[in-house]
Amino acid sequence: MFKTIRRYYWVTKSFLARHNKIIVRTTGIVLSLILIFLLFSKYIPTFKTTTRLGRVGKYTIETFPVDIQLKISSGLVGVEGSGTILPKLAKSWEVQDAGKTYVFTLDNTLSWHDGSRLTPDDITYNFKDVEIGRGDNTITYRLKEPFSPFFSAVARPILKKNKLGTGEFRMVKSVISSGVLQSLTLESETKRLVYKFYPTETSSLTAYKLGEVDQLEGLSFISDSLSQDTTNILTESNSSTNQQSVLFFNNNDAVLTSKSARQALSYAIQDKTFGKERSISPIDKSSWAYNSLVKTYDYDPEKAKSLFAQDIQDPGSQTLELKTMLQYLDIAESIATSWRETLGVKVDVKVVSSITSDYQILLTDFTSPIDPDQYTIWHSTQATNFTHFSNLKIDKLLEDGRRTSDQKLRKEIYQDFQRFLLEDCPAVFLFKSSTYSLSRKSLL
Template sequence: MIFFRKSRFLLLVTQELSRKYTFPLLMGFVLGFVGMVGFRRLSPRIATEIAIPTVRVGLVGDVNPSSLPISIQELISQGLSRLGPDGSPQSGLATRWEATDSGRTYEFTIAENAKWHGGTGVIAADINYHIRDVTFTVTSPYSLRATLKEPFAPFLTLVSKPILQTGLKGMGRYRVSQVRLKGEAVQFLRLDPVIARSEPVREYRFYRTEIAAATAFTLGDVDVLEDVSSPGTFSDWKNASVSASPRFDRVVAVYFNTKDPILGEKTFRQALGFAIPDFGQERAFSPIAKTSWGYTDAVKKYDSDPIIAKKLLTQAKVASSSASLTITTFSQYIDIAQKIASAWTALGVPTSVQSVNQIGQFQVLLSAQPIPADPDQYPLWHSTQTTTNLTGYVNVKIDKLLEDGRKEQDQEKRKKIYIDFAKRLVEDAPAIFLYNPTTYTVTRKK
């Protein structure tokens, strides 16, 4: 009887609540049903999105949207040309080109099927290069003329730079989906493949120092560190792999101030070159990249040889007993500089080392420099280039070779010019080229 009364009471309460809250209960049921159906339909899509692989990369450097690493720019877009492994220009957005008027005029025909990430077709009027002493003229929707003030053989290298619209919009296989700035510096960049799920999403985080980048890897903020100068302790990690590769687009060298009374003599500079020890990295013998079509190995090689160094020093007009040198360098090269200073001191030329934050006046400079893709070295060694010719080097024959190399359009003839240039420059030794620096990629194992 008691059970029956309780059941009847609950039934009455339920009926009263149902009558009073019919509409809210009905809406709750409908919304719940719709939500369940929607979730079942969306769940495969959500699972797919979650499953899209993402590569999270840490890079060191302060970059703004217009100075992104070229490797990233080439994912986002392309230039009129592109550079092959040896630096030779190849077809890019331009399917063909023709140089006339001794290299003063270039006629480009661009691909008609190229599209911007927004979906509109790429036309000649979209090309937005700003190159000094070069005028671009649209001759048809898919034709473009470049008129140069003077012949400039490396011109096709300049137009290999990927073309980007405002907002980092390009025509490459990746599009920029997110960018975060701090001031003008890029802190975070996300690239999504234009064809969904055809390639991994790529996320880049930029750090000011290698220590900060390594910390981010340790904390799990990134899974790859690219282009770091040292693997640090990651070589010992069981869940990380480290790969090393020489950077043939950079060279570490000793640059002599040829205006200095002590360093103006070639024989003395050569003696110093032969006294430098080997550093166990990829040897560099020339200012031109080993991978370049203009490279030659047939140059004087300053292999470490104290006997030859001593012999040359005795032949030098400079009195080594009164000569002393200071090597100026940056913090990352202090150890290398100290080894060179010790070798020169042992040779009989007392040498000290000073660390700086930027290049100023120097006797000897130990530094890394980028190697241009084209073998043209005019800014670095021509006597008129007082700002970029760090050594103050003056050589009439070198000047003429550099001038001819810029004018000559035939690549084989240019190669002969740069072979002659490299032989003469290395023999004269305004700089001793040491090595192509090794950089490391650290990858977290899955």
């Protein structure tokens, strides 16, 4: 055993002595190559997987979808559906002066895509009647009166000049025609995302069939031919969205100004779910302020007839107009049939290409905000209250809800808001809307 070890020792020593120069040169070359790679690897182009995604909507470079903006940057904070506030550009915050002053301390470890450090001067939210103060690493907002949804306002992502952000992706290219955004290209270390925007779902589906995009996102409708095509992958989702399908009544209309007429139409709808998850309130059930103990207007033909008769003496002479978009045509026709059979009224269903303010009854999608504050939607003074609903009790609740920062008290206020709103029935909340993504199996 000892002789064998000695033999290996002398053979190895002899080999090293004979090839010493070659070994030294080779080791030096290898170490030099490793050093060069470490020094210049960041300049070597890396392979990025490219995905071309189609979206429906008309946007500008300032208004493109928030979920895409969030890939590029963040707001001062993030807000979850539960109401939890998360640190983003700000690592901490304080609410002072009974909810009228907000002080945010920035995360000084963050930098923009160009390498510059995040500073208070970079925070460029513009709020009316708000005094802004900036320190070395803090930004302070002083409001004239308490405004509890303020955290939602500062959750909007901040983008610097040239759309620089702090997130995983950076914008490297945008294509604009006549002020309308045609496409956006985002890149991370390993991925390239090319978003292409189309005016209608029909045009986006045509682009998909022609191979212009690899995936379509946020579709409201998929034809049977596409869903049954085995080369496609269809994904349906409603778990991560607070979007629902709603019948809005124009409360200024001669017929629909009557609460009993609106309630009658609500009770007269036989199917309100159409195979989907039922919605009953303008506040999504995932919200901490959701109230399940409200009027649900389950199908009740006798109550519907009784309420309708309070204002409509001759239903057969009454013609209602229901407007909707193409993807909801079948649902609109089903609702119209329920009204005809239950109430004896005539109903004309009309297809429109986009949401319109010129309507008597409108079936469309409604996305509730993360914060339960819906002042701009239902308060009688707001131009964005497109149902023209007016109720002093609702106005007061909406005003109170945004003035207190006590979540327990806010919950009580918004639960009352839902209860009184559903009693007056300015709209019928039907079901959770599904969205669809369509992609090719060849991408897997």
